[in-house]
Amino acid sequence: MKTAEEILAAIKTALPEAKVELVQNPSVSGQHSLVVAPEDGLAVAVFLRDDSELALDFCSNATGVDWLDKETTEKVKATEVVDGEEKVIEKTVKHIQPGYLESVYHLYSMRQKHGPVIFRMRTANRTDQVELPSMTPVWRSCEFQEREIFDLFGIVFKGHPDLRRILMWDEFEDHPMRRDYVDPDDYEYEPTPHDEVLKRAQEHQAQQNEAKQAAEVTQ
């Protein structure tokens, strides 16, 4: 099978206009992935499926990732004039890299018996521009998995034949797999509380006790 670099080169020769990047995976598995711009997603997907050498005719897995805003601090040296003297002052500059939602597809070839090739697309942000092209017209197996991504992450797939919630009920409004999802304040006895659950259960109990005391005072 071709390496990720070779696949990238093949895409570049077939579709010179397409914006594709290679994201290296530094771990032992070395599963490097192709990050494709949403507007070129369909064209690249069709190429990956129909190319005789790659023939990635089976999408085994589609999933989502939620990337929050990333804050990086950088130390910058700058010369400033303080009290008539030039001094070199170190400043820390904060950069905020905006967050985005990502869909990830794991592609295999039944014909060539190779894979996986990892194909990713990113939305513009996490709030209002959350649209990505649907891969269901290319790989039929994406249909339910894209519905699941829509349900749990809130990515809207353009061109999906039947985009509805699949796991949660239709009236549900949240997207539970997002990092900033807040579950309903419904804590009772927690058998093994830890971390976030412990904190929230304690807050809940404190609120309950306050309400109880307030009720006693009014009586």
Added chain:
Amino acid sequence: MAVEPDLKIELGKQGVFVTTLNELYNWGRRNSVWPMQFGLACCAIEMIATTMARYDLARFGAEVFRPSPRQADLMIISGTVTKKMAPQVVRLYNQMAEPRYVIAMGACAISGGPFKQGYNVLKGIDRYIPVDVHIPGCPPRPEALIHAFMTLQKRIEEQPLTGENRPRHLDADAQGLFPVPEPGAHDLVPPVNRLVWPLPAPKPDATEKQG
């Protein structure tokens, strides 16, 4: 009013069979409890095993699993109740005819189990319907389900036909319809049926009888 056991044995030796209407009634009921045929998750596999030849729940009078709630007396909540499934479970319970009983089988059915802190699983079915017997375990073995069934039979046997503690089906004023939760924007509405959960404290005289 119960017959004294010693007197009963003595009369039995003489060939006289003595009983009360209460005993006879409960004897009939406890030996013909028909469970409803439905499973929710992996506990259902254990429930199926319990009904098969090796464990044979039919020995205890649970002869057939009825596919219709109208014909069933016992609801075995066998497995995880998701929030999406909970309204349907309550609706099925409402459709069952009195007298009806509920066994909550396994960690998920009694409290949410390993999914308790999840966003999609109900933290125990006893939030919406009254449960008679809880079985811990993940999943409980068939022996545990048989034990729960025998516990339920014991409870049916002890039910009085008259008085304050009589079961719902003999109480004309008792409320038999349990509100079905509605799917809401963030959670089920209401998240708990306050008439059922938290469980009302047992009356002092009732605890004495059991002890």
